[in-house]
Amino acid sequence: MEKVIAFKIRDGKDRYQIIENIDQGAQGIVQKAKDNHDPRQQMVAYKYQNLLEKQNKINNQAGTKTDREIAFSRELLRIIREIASFALCHPNIVEIRDSFLTEEGEMIIISELAEMNLFSYREKQGNIAPSQVSVMMLQLLEGLDCIHKNGFIHRDLSPDNILVFSDNLIKISDFGVAAQGNQTKSVYGKVNYMAPQITLQDPYNESVDIWSLGIILYYLCTGKDKKGSKSVSSIRLSKQQIEFPQNYSQFQEIFDQMTQFDEICRPSITQLRQDFIKLINPNESGYLEYQKKLIKFQLDSIKQRLDKDIEKYFQFLQIYNDNPNESIHDAIHSQVNDLQNKLKEIQKQVRSYIAETFGEKEKHLKFQNVIETCQVIKPNKGNEQILESNMSLTQILITDLQKEVNSALNAKANANANNSIQQQNPADSSLQMIEENTQFRMEFDRLLGIYVKESQKTEQLNSEKQEQLNSEKQEQLQKEKQELLQKEKQVLRQNEQQVLQQNEQQELLYKLEGEWEQLYKGSTDGFKAQKFHQKCDNKGPTVTFILSEFGQVFGGYTSVPWKTPENYFQRQKDKKAFVFQLTKNTLHPLNISHVDHAVSHFQNQIIQFGLDDIHIEDDCNLNKTNYCSIGNTYKLSKSINLGNQTSNEYLAGAKKFRVLEIVVYCEKKEKK
Structure with a gap:
């Protein structure tokens, strides 16, 4: 929100009555004072700095004249920066309410008083x-x-x-x-x-x-x-x-x-x-109230900016209303179209904010289409109401957005209180994943086929799951899915020889002995941490394969069984753990000095290898909250430097990304 602070030379002794000292630092003394011009006589923080004393202190310093001039220039620059910071306006930044210089060379800063x-x-x-x-x-x-x-x-x-x-x-x-x-x-x-x-x-x-x-x-x-x-x-x-x-x-x-x-x-x-x-208690009422304050501030800021634009357009419309002609009409129409586009963009941003914050794409987003009514009408005599309707547009939009955001906040609070977990439709996810890119899927399946020999039991389980999708909606989705799969098979047949040659030439980074059974597949079981833990906890050593939205196939092996920790998360040692990038055909062993951070087990997160090496979140297929940065815990390739863009993008194709597929396997145990 825009804020303007006037900075003048005046005497503030009549207005501010000093009560007591609060604190003293290198940049001034802070006192508690009463604002006598405030009808409520509100208490404020009164900070003063004696600039003449600072100048005299600098002049008396040891060193050359040049040194003292440099010191004075730095102090002057510091003061200018502090004055510039007065314009900062945010619920979590102390508000500067007044500021001025006195004839005695004091700089006075008045701010809100904290407890x-x-x-x-x-x-x-x-x-x-x-x-x-x-x-x-x-x-x-x-x-x-x-x-x-x-x-x-x-x-x-x-x-x-x-x-x-x-x-x-x-x-x-x-x-x-x-x-x-x-x-x-x-x-x-x-x-x-x-x-x-x-x-x-x-x-x-x-x-x-x-x-x-x-x-x-x-x-x-x-x-x-x-x-x-x-x-x-x-x-x-x-x-x-x-x-x-x-x-x-x-x-x-x-x-x-x-x-x-x-x-x-x-x-x-x-x-x-x-x-x-992630670490906030779902029943933490203070957080919900804070979020409401923050969102209200953001929307009020938008309204303030738009009000200025609306006022400018109103002036244009008034000119046209007094003296209508075609050329002015076209100019005003262009300006109002710009405003309309701006309002649409704001609406889009708020939609995106709610979706990202609450993980809901459309559930709480029922905005009125008030933006579509923004237009310019050639006025007849006595038709001045067009001006008023355009002026009220901002207020209508902001009020609507505030209602929808608060609705989403309250819905989230109720959902947390009831411990309800929204489950993603597995077939929807599967269809979305296939639609993303057939070529990515082909390469993902090809690489999995090289490294993992699946047991027949896994295939049977997957077949049984498919038979359960028998509702009308699922049948329609399955039909669309089969059409896409058919296209994929056609492409696969066309490239079968090339794939076989690639498999023969592919140098194995590691070898998994025996038969491995599939524990979890995101597109079938849902991209939820809860489902991951239900399927994968306490199952022994596992290998995880991940397909990013950029077509990169990577993952990791851990000999430590996954589990749901009692607290939010628990780090695990695992000297045998490693991560890999199959698209680039590279293996990254553990940096032994970071063995304590080999893997981390989270309640509300799917997997994590190392500190930041591989970090896969809940709803990883919907949000770009997953991230990778190789080199923190697992060794880099020699040509890559830790922390640069290459290391951030090496595994997934970008530091932040969505997941198209994630599959976890464990070694099949022989029945005794």
Whole structure:
């Protein structure tokens, strides 16, 4: 939402009555004050910096005149950046309500007053439930996302600069040392929360804020930012492991990723947002309320921008209404068409947001087609109502969107409360998968045929499953499916000789002895973590094959049986584990130093090999929330560097992708 802050020279003593000191730092003193111009006489945070004192301090510093001039220029630049940050507007960023300069050379910043900072909150609360920790981290990520998208790097994230308001609303404050731009080298921030790139005075970008948030995560869970006499940040800087307490072990992997020494390997805000959402208790009412506030803010921001456009179009229409002619009509019609397209795009974005957030494509999306009514009509005398109808268009759209988003939020809350699990129609998924690309399917089946000798039992089970699809809808889908399969067989026959030659020439990366039976197939059983665990838990060693939307075939082997952990996730050692890329015909053994992260078992996730090497989510065929980045735990090919674009795209064809098919096999056990 757009915000304008006037910055003038004036005296604020009559308006603001100082009550008491709150805090003092390098960039000024913060006091509690009463706003006498506010009818409610609301309390505010009153921060002042004496710029003349700062200038005198710089002038008295040792060094050459040039050094002092550079120091003064840097201080001036810092002040300009802080003033620029006043325009940031977000529910998770402290609101700047007023600012001015005094004749005495003081810069005054008035902001909303919090109940306490995060340090005091943790001291008062003691241990915080893991679900609440996740909600707090999500709020920080939302605020940080706004900061980064507006070109700022905070550089000083710590419990002191994070404020807690009523209803546990978390807000980021103090942009006194914030940077603007994509990269910088200046050393700022608190040592215990400082990323290694700042400590080592290397060039850095916004990922230093992700590191600081990682240390804050540890602080929320433990109430400390040190282990013994050493700071957690310095221990991670030396690439040593920090173990989380058992009751917070679900955050271990997230923390490890956020505090990766190499900034390229730190996760994005989008990825972290998804990780923390998984850890929230479905009955966490605070999260639902926060989501409503956040979505209302976003829609109000859209409305504000559109209101300005509507006002401009209204002026055009008024001119035409007073003096109609064909040329003006055409110009206005073009402008209104642009507005109509903009509204359609916003509607599309909100649809997409709800679908991605709640995993529902159409269920809650019943928008009125108000956009289609936006048009220009040649007015007759006395026909002024066209102006009013166009002016109300924004309000109609935004109100409608707010209703639908809130409906989706409430539906999700009810679904969680009832522990209902939406099951995807297996035949729908199978049909969608076949339609994606026949050639991808052919290659996937060919490669599976090379490595796996299926037992007849598996084929019989699959046949029985097919016979169960006997409803009218399923019969129609099966008919369409058979037509597609027939086309596939025709192509297969045409290329049969070529396939046989490829099989003969294919050099095996590994060999699976004996007969293997199929435990799970996404297109048949459903791309759900629950179904995966029902089929694959406690079945012994398994090999998993995955087909990405980009036609890449990859997967992994583990000798450790899959299982549903008691907590959210559990890491497993497995010295025998490896991953492979069959399309490129490469094998990637385990980096023995990362044996503790060979595989991870999740309640609400299908599979994970390594830290980020292979990560397959629930509903992996619908959403691009799956990701791969080879090299974190499993060895790279010699020609690939960790963290670059090639390593991110090597396995699946892109770092984020949808899954067309996933199949899991286990070795067939002989009956005694």
